[in-house]
Amino acid sequence: MSWLDIVDAFGQVLGQQLPVQFVVPGEAITGLPDIVPPVLASMETYDSPIGMGETARAFGVEQSPLISVVRRMLGVPAA
DSSP states (O other), X not given: OOHHHHHHHHHHHHTSOOOOOOOOTTOOOTTSOXXXXXXXXXXXXXXXXXXXXXXXXXXXXXXXXXXXXXXXHHTOOOO
């Protein structure tokens, strides 16, 4: 799952396409503290997908689809 997947899910629930602006990793972003861009830049070089299926089963946790989580966050009932 990527950040764009998350943005797309919010847009789907809200019924509109959300604008996305890209910046060069490490570039200053208006409104954010100076420490944030380098942290975000470092996240661009790090990828560690971790399958949660086995962990969820071990702890009896039911995984939720992203769209369900977004609906719940926004207080939008399931379609």
